Amino acid sequence: MSVARLRESEWEIVEAAERALADIVPTLSRDDSGVITDLKSVKKRLAERGLGGIDIPAEHGGRGASPLAQALVQFLCGYYDVDLRDSAHAGHGHLIVKHGSDRQRAEWVPVMLAGGLVGIAATEPRGGTNVRRPHTVVRRAPDGLRITGTKRFISRIEEASVFVVFAREEDTDALRAVLVPADTPGLLRTRLTPTGLAGWSWGQLDFDDVAVPPTAVLPGFGEDAGWIFRSHFDYYRPMVAMVALGGAAWVFDHVVQGIRDRVDDGRISRPRDGALERLGRAHVALQSALLAGLAGAARNAQASPATHAWSAAIKAHGVDTAHTVVSDLMPLAGAEVFQRHTHVSKTLRDVRGFTYADGVHDALLAAAGRELMRTAVR
Ligand SMILES: Cc1cc2nc3c(=O)[nH]c(=O)nc-3n(C[C@H](O)[C@H](O)[C@H](O)COP(=O)(O)OP(=O)(O)OC[C@H]3O[C@@H](n4cnc5c(N)ncnc54)[C@H](O)[C@@H]3O)c2cc1C
Structure with a gap:
């Protein structure tokens, strides 16, 4: 190893x-x-x-x-x-960094380096777990390509400079990843109100016969984009787990500090054993999920064959662990943190958002199980 x-x-x-x-x-x-x-x-x-x-x-x-x-x-x-x-x-700019043409990278990487955002538009009103059969269609037209369809539950709809849109090519049924700059005519935005992860805008993108040049396809027309989606999320999902675990680690520190303060100022004489046990459990859960997240990121760098199973399972495990830790520890901080504006309450909503964003966990764990069956060695 x-x-x-x-x-x-x-x-x-x-x-x-x-x-x-x-x-x-x-x-x-x-x-x-x-x-x-x-x-x-x-x-x-x-x-x-x-x-x-x-x-x-x-x-x-x-x-x-x-x-x-x-x-x-x-x-x-x-x-x-x-x-x-x-x-x-x-x-999601890594879609362009890793899979873009020289021209696409030359256009968009400087934007990212200056703080610009790249959005991903894969999910549709009929469901996001089956990205391979989108209803959004890209067709060839005399003047280039035309995209028609609807993407829903998309983050960064107002802040992104460009979207990577996953659409089905009309003639071949192949999945394509198409770059659509945010200011392209015919691209319409409708905001929805999320309960968490509300820092970036979120909502629906409608593509009303949106025209893009043939060079907008990532990385070209030759290959189905299913592998691009998979390879990007193999890289991206451990990163999601790490963010969620960071949020839960803050809540852990906040709760520990709160109990210490109550002992110091005499509100309680000593922490109850039940509270201490919860802290012990939360700590080991966070540490082990963190190690898994780091192992997932490192494994990705080495392009191991089991990367897909690891990344999918680590995202589910990391986010579920973060969610459990925050929910379990919240009562130890009292009703103070049940107020909507508090950082603890916000973190719970945000971490819950991650149980949907970047993949629902039953589907991710099933994908990991499938991969483990496929690669099982007798
Ligand atoms: C905060 C937030 C940000 C997001 N940002 C983006 C973004 O930037 N870009 C983007 O493309 N998407 C984004 N999404 C959407 C997210 O990727 C999807 O929510 C996710 O992929 C699941 O899709 P869905 O919600 O349509 O659920 P569905 O696909 O409808 O799935 C719902 C449930 O049904 C189950 N299910 C599916 N098929 C079957 C079946 N045959 N039998 C039984 N059960 C089944 C699933 O496993 C799941 O448990 C975001 C979501 C959130 C909440």
């Missing part, structure tokens, strides 16, 4: 990210649900500190750090606020 290690320069990036978050986050304004009101400016400010392309390869202008370093930064971002999930991360 090989051991993944961070280089000195990668530790420096992680430490710089922590310093930047410590400087910036306390100064941010929030609405009455505790949600940061201008996440886009945070992303820009982090990009100005060189945190826009941490694990984008150096030949494309990024810092060239490993997914393991990025995973640690994701944990830190979640610790400060789960909504910072792609504030120091190219996020």
Whole structure:
């Protein structure tokens, strides 16, 4: 078994990210649900500190750090606020970094490095678990390509500079990934109100015969985009787990500090054994899920054959663990944190959002099980 290690320069990036978050986050304004009101400016400010392309390869202008370093930064971002999930991360921009043509990378990677966002539009009103058979259609027209259809429950509909849209090619039935710049005529947005992960806008995208050039297909017409979707989420899902676990780790620290304060100021004489046991359980659950998340990110860097099973299961396990820890520990902090604006209450809503975003867990765990059956060795 090989051991993944961070280089000195990668530790420096992680430490710089922590310093930047410590400087910036306390100064941010929030609405009455505790949600940061201008996440886009945070992303820009982090990009100005060189945190826009941490694990984008150096030949494309990024810092060239490993997914393991990025995973640690994701944990830190979640610790400060789960909504910072792609504030120091190219996020779905990796679809373009890894699978784009030279021309597409030349156009969009500089946008990402400057703090621009890339959205992904895969889910449809009929369901998001079956991305392979979308009803959104891309067809060839004399003047290029035309896209028609509806995507729903999409994050970043108002902030993204460009969307990677998964659509079915009319003639061949193949799945295509098509780049649609946010200002393309015929692209219509309708906002929906989420209960969590509300920092970025969220809602529906309608494509009313939207025209894009043939060069907008990622990475070209030759190949079905199913493998692009899979390979991207194999990389991305451990990152999601790390953000959710960061949020839960903050709640853990907050609850421990609250109990300590009550002992110190005499409100309670000592913590009850039941509370201590809950803390012990939560701690080991967080630590083991974190190790799994880091192993998933490291495994991804090494392109192991079992990556798909690991990534799907780690996302489900990491987010479920974070959700359980936050729900279990909340009562220890009393009704104070049941108020909507509190960071504990917000974190619970955000972590719950992750039980849908980037894959529902029953489907992810079933995908992991299928992969394990396929690769089982007698
Ligand atoms: C905060 C948030 C952000 C999001 N951001 C994005 C985004 O940026 N881009 C994007 O494309 N999507 C996004 N999504 C959508 C997300 O990816 C989907 O919610 C997810 O993929 C599940 O799809 P669905 O909600 O349509 O559920 P469905 O696909 O309808 O599934 C619901 C349940 O039905 C089950 N099910 C499916 N098929 C069967 C069957 N045959 N028999 C029995 N049960 C079945 C599923 O396993 C699941 O448990 C976001 C969602 C949220 C909540």
